[in-house]
Amino acid sequence: REREREEGREERGERRAQDPSEELESAPLPLLPRLPLLSAMTASSSRAIGSGQVLSSDICCGLENLPVPVINGVDDEGLPPVQYSPENVAGPGEDLDPTEINLPGCDCLTASCKADTCTCLQSFKGAYDESMCLVDLKDKTSYSRPVFECNIMCKCSEACKNRLVQNGLVFKLQVFRTLMKGWGLWTQEPITKGRFVCEYGGEIIGFLEASRRIQCQNTGDMNYIIALREHLSTGEILQIFVDPTHTGNVGRFLNHSCDPNLYMVPVRVNSMIPRLALFAARDIAADEELSYDYSGRFNSFVKEDRTEEVTGGQTPSLKPCYCGARTCNGSLPFDSSLYNLKDKLTLT
Numbered sequence: 001r002e003r004e005r006e007e008g009r010e011e012r013g014e015r016r017a018q019d020p021s022e023e024l025e026s027a028p029l030p031l032l033p034r035l036p037l038l039s040a041m042t043a044s045s046s047r048a049i050g051s052g053q054v055l056s057s058d059i060c061c062g063l064e065n066l067p068v069p070v071i072n073g074v075d076d077e078g079l080p081p082v083q084y085s086p087e088n089v090a091g092p093g094e095d096l097d098p099t100e101i102n103l104p105g106c107d108c109l110t111a112s113c114k115a116d117t118c119t120c121l122q123s124f125k126g127a128y129d130e131s132m133c134l135v136d137l138k139d140k141t142s143y144s145r146p147v148f149e150c151n152i153m154c155k156c157s158e159a160c161k162n163r164l165v166q167n168g169l170v171f172k173l174q175v176f177r178t179l180m181k182g183w184g185l186w187t188q189e190p191i192t193k194g195r196f197v198c199e200y201g202g203e204i205i206g207f208l209e210a211s212r213r214i215q216c217q218n219t220g221d222m223n224y225i226i227a228l229r230e231h232l233s234t235g236e237i238l239q240i241f242v243d244p245t246h247t248g249n250v251g252r253f254l255n256h257s258c259d260p261n262l263y264m265v266p267v268r269v270n271s272m273i274p275r276l277a278l279f280a281a282r283d284i285a286a287d288e289e290l291s292y293d294y295s296g297r298f299n300s301f302v303k304e305d306r307t308e309e310v311t312g313g314q315t316p317s318l319k320p321c322y323c324g325a326r327t328c329n330g331s332l333p334f335d336s337s338l339y340n341l342k343d344k345l346t347l348t
Helices: 002-011 119-124 207-215 341-347
Strands: 047-049 052-056 070-072 082-084 173-177 183-187 196-200 203-205 226-231 237-243 262-268 275-280
Touching: 203 207, 207 237
Parallel strands: 070 173
Antiparallel strands: 047 052, 052 070, 173 183, 196 275, 203 237, 226 237, 262 275
């Protein structure tokens, strides 16, 4: 079984996109709250389990509902130092604070809110069914309706079914070393289609800071910056950049796949800054690697072409994709907007 598991990992595939995009940014780190520091442990200092070495019994440092162990059965590579944070934190270049509470709450005094009485559900409609699965949110215009959960200002109980992403992990996950893609994340138990799996959390940074960090990367560096662009019915585009390179959560270990089993949905809880929640796109088996499409095309209708040349005719080389899917594009998604040379002039 271990051999089959390793072969399965080899077929699936990759580490961070050249520019993962749903649509995506970073500089010297600001002073952050003191968070647990994950030190890079070597294989020789860890204990063996099966065919691998346990580098950490819980990469979350007790900050999640469940521990997430780290195993390396491929090489002697240890985890880089990372500050673990279950949620987004404020970074440079962004005026909005993800921890600020700026959404109103409901006055429901029941254990779980009802659509006919809850102002949250009446304003934004319920996103989850009775089984806590994400419902199909596309309306007649083919656009996805926004997801708003009950928040800290609401009077309903913590058991309210309109509180899901904010409650954190509910499935047993594990970080593992892959043969071709660096680190990856897999589930140790089955996950039903539509269930919330994990969040992609990190520093919330501004466009110029994101562009600066991208342009400072070397060819072999992993890129964790993701751009989210939400297109409103008014024609306005809301844009945020999340970078979990130095401060982040388990979502930073997710690899890209051209045929993913997760998809990303912006979910708002206490703030207008969305949390990037990942839901199961289909039923997922135990011991299966978790992945999503860095381009954000999955579960979407129309996407911009983000592979155009940057100003000056220079296009950074694409990184190969090792996802192993029959529909594999051969290279990782790439968003050239953060490489535009005119922005470099603004940064200097």
